[in-house]
Amino acid sequence: MSRRHLPVAVTTAVFLAGFLFCSLQFENFASTRVVMNLLTDNAFLGILAVGMTFVIISGGIDLSVGSVIGFTTIFLALAIGSWGMPPLIAFVLVLAICAAFGATMGALIHHLEMPPFIVTLAGMFLARGAAFLMSTESIPIDAELYSQIASFSVRLPGGGRLRIIAMIMLATFLVGGLLLHFTRFGTNVYALGGSRSATTLMGVRTGPTTIAVYMLSSLLAGLSGIVFSFYTGAGYSLAAVGVELDTIAAVVIGGTLLTGGAGTIFGTFVGLLIMGLIQTYITFDGTLSSWWAKIATGMLLFAFIAFQQMMSGLSGRLPGRLVARTPK
Amino acid sequence: MDTPRADAPPLLDIRGLTKSFAAQRALDGVDLTLRAGEIHALLGENGAGKSTLIKAATGIIARDAGTIRLDGREIDPKSGAEAVATGIATVYQEVNLLPNLSVAENLYLGRQPTRFGLVRSAEMRRNARALLAGFGLDIDVAAPLADYSVAIQHICAIARSVDLSARVLILDEPTASLDVHEVEILFRVMRELKSRGIGIVFVTHFLDQVYAICDRITVLRNGRLVGERPVAGLPKLELVRMMLGRELAEVETRRPERDAVAADTSMPLARFDAFGRSRYVEPFELVLRRGTVVGLAGLLGSGRTETARLVFGAEAADCGTATVDGTTVRIGSPRDAVRHGFGFCPEERKTEGIVAELTVRENIVLALQARRGWTRPLPRREQDEITARFIRLLDIRPADPDRPIGLLSGATSRRCCLPAGWRPIRAC
Structure with missing residues (x-):
């Protein structure tokens, strides 16, 4: 196995060890039911994480995704409930708005050479503000499609149910993986994260790539918002506050370098599973405060970042590699 | 031909x-x-x-x-x-x-062979191998x-x-x-x-x-x-x-001085004995005398840069002794080295040697100011004097102390990192 794949391998090992630990501790843990619930409960987070993986590999960050979920859910609640729009039309419309929003942020980042942190921070306030402007109340969504989606599931042996929103998430990971690992666009994203100036000098137009990356992230945040509205059956402008940070955590635990240029979609999936596992453990235990999940996630993040740092430190120092060391 | x-x-x-x-x-x-x-x-x-x-x-x-x-x-x-x-x-x-990115991806970035929008990696690697073979290179293009x-x-x-x-x-x-x-x-x-x-x-x-x-x-x-x-x-x-x-x-009239220096057997300014760091550079001896230039020669990867970084404390040595002016000193960090009068002009000038956004003057006095501590700012008049001296001494062109150093040519800005921590400026 090459050095490149080591972070993902470690993440996967941590997940398997954690799952084994939980299974030994709780009788009913190792079942399709638990696994499927884990997927369902983290579906919206997973969809966000796919977009965030692209953004972070490209060397950027997107802080607006949580707010975009809030905006999307309240928009859907109003569009379907108050304006009488068919749900599917409302979905298309909200996804278009989100994509335009992300493309604008990407364009600002590229053309004004502004730090992604600042631009998407502004986007975060803007999207949340727009959500509040539409309504500050939690509005239940009452549409036939919603109850159909909620009731539909594929029954698996062992009592687990694969629900629609979990399927949407898995499909997102699949398409995201294809896009990142098997297309020119995906390679350009890695290139951008490796060195922006070298990418430009190699004749790749960084503008469209940057814009597409943020557009994709916001589009997936919109999709995640739709899924979130399926999950909660309501629209609320305070939905998914702070979720952008959970998303970043899942991506980084999944082995993606915060500095850009390296990472995988599969790693992000495992990172998501680890975070879901912690949550599930606490639910099973029953006596622990749910805030322990945050503490455990924090400690894991520390451990993974320390591990990555160690890896990059080692790669420059092993005697066999001195010859190959290159100026960045 | x-x-x-x-x-x-x-x-x-x-x-x-x-x-x-x-x-x-x-x-x-x-x-x-x-x-x-x-x-x-x-x-x-x-x-x-x-x-x-x-x-x-x-x-x-x-x-x-x-x-x-x-x-x-x-x-x-x-x-x-x-x-x-x-x-x-x-x-x-x-x-x-x-x-x-992999070698193959680097060769074909932006023009990878695709089918239905998906990159055909195997074909790309094959092309890459064939292309490099034309240049007499046979390497793993997927690495x-x-x-x-x-x-x-x-x-x-x-x-x-x-x-x-x-x-x-x-x-x-x-x-x-x-x-x-x-x-x-x-x-x-x-x-x-x-x-x-x-x-x-x-x-x-x-x-x-x-x-x-x-x-x-x-x-x-x-x-x-x-x-x-x-x-x-x-x-x-x-x-x-x-x-x-x-x-x-x-240019050649200055030659004879060199022989005089070579004959100098007085106490060296600095010497390093069995100095090294495991898994980085094998222990080495290095003697620096007043008024001499010591060249470090070797093939790429032989440890030239590593030796220089060790001498300057950019990497801490884990064996051997460093002696400056006859006393044994510890050089565990660049800060130690600067305190003992060492200057360092790094290989990676852009990232390690200068602060591109600051001006020529600010870069030149930066290390000196750091040594004085932030509580005792260097008077502007003194800064100007020192800068003017180094611009003259190092032939920095254009001779404009207030130009951001990132705008100068590569070699010129490299000269500007020379004064950092130079012993003579302590006397200014």
Whole structure:
């Protein structure tokens, strides 16, 4: 196995060890039911994480995704409930708005050479503000499609149910993986994260790539918002506050370098599973405060970042590699 | 191998190229003519304007005046990408490829073979192997580029450029970080390209290499064209005179001092005994005497940079002793080294040696100020004096202390990192 794949391998090992630990501790843990619930409960987070993986590999960050979920859910609640729009039309419309929003942020980042942190921070306030402007109340969504989606599931042996929103998430990971690992666009994203100036000098137009990356992230945040509205059956402008940070955590635990240029979609999936596992453990235990999940996630993040740092430190120092060391 | 005929129409014809930074003329009406199948050396001292010429000709920076013709047709590239599209490719000393991508991805970035929008990796790797084989290279193209030496990275960059149907290849000091063997590999590649009718502009500081491979030279000095000559029959002294703008004899009169220094057996300024760090550099001996220059020679990867970093404390040694002025000292960090009067001009100037956003003056006094501590700011008048002294002493051009250092040429800004922590300035 090459050095490149080591972070993902470690993440996967941590997940398997954690799952084994939980299974030994709780009788009913190792079942399709638990696994499927884990997927369902983290579906919206997973969809966000796919977009965030692209953004972070490209060397950027997107802080607006949580707010975009809030905006999307309240928009859907109003569009379907108050304006009488068919749900599917409302979905298309909200996804278009989100994509335009992300493309604008990407364009600002590229053309004004502004730090992604600042631009998407502004986007975060803007999207949340727009959500509040539409309504500050939690509005239940009452549409036939919603109850159909909620009731539909594929029954698996062992009592687990694969629900629609979990399927949407898995499909997102699949398409995201294809896009990142098997297309020119995906390679350009890695290139951008490796060195922006070298990418430009190699004749790749960084503008469209940057814009597409943020557009994709916001589009997936919109999709995640739709899924979130399926999950909660309501629209609320305070939905998914702070979720952008959970998303970043899942991506980084999944082995993606915060500095850009390296990472995988599969790693992000495992990172998501680890975070879901912690949550599930606490639910099973029953006596622990749910805030322990945050503490455990924090400690894991520390451990993974320390591990990555160690890896990059080692790669420059092993005697066999001195010859190959290159100026960045 | 064909030698280019003098009456062949020029492949690349640059006329009257002019470029100013702020009020400073970096290039003043410079001409350059390159023929097909020719290796043309672009020579000049540091700061003469070679890099500016290359950047202005390839659209990386906008030129103020001048025309560029490729095959007699006027072109006006607005970016490096556009220059590549018209057939002019540049390979820089600091290889501008992506270390985090594989060799094959680097060769085909932006033009990978695809089917239904998906990259055909196997075909891409096969093409990459075939392409590199044409340059006498047989390596694992699926491995990250960072795993390979700078020489191989250079050849990858050249292979990419040539494969992009480059007709003009500009090599900006490609040999500066290569060892003798690697230079020979590069030359073989250059001769091969020359025989394919590609015109090569070759920037170098090594005159031996000019005579070894080049057909003609163009010499710049202080942003002006000094002249263009065929290499064959050009005496070395004449070439040096063109570059320096003064007689070589003048330079050589300073020689005898060196022998006096060599005979000096007094106490060394600093010495390092069995100094080393495991898994980094094997223990070494190094003796530095007053008024001497010690050269560290060796092949790429032999540990030159590592030795220098160890001496300066950028990496902490884990064995051996360091002695400064006869007393044993501990050099565990650059801060320790500066306190003992060491200065460091790093290899990676851009990232380690200067703060690009600060001015020449601020960079020069930075280390000195750091040593005094932030509670005792250096008076502005003193800062100006010190800066003026170093600008004169190190011949920093343009001599403007308030210019952001990132705007200076590579070599000039390198000089500005010299004063950091210099012992003599303590006396100021």
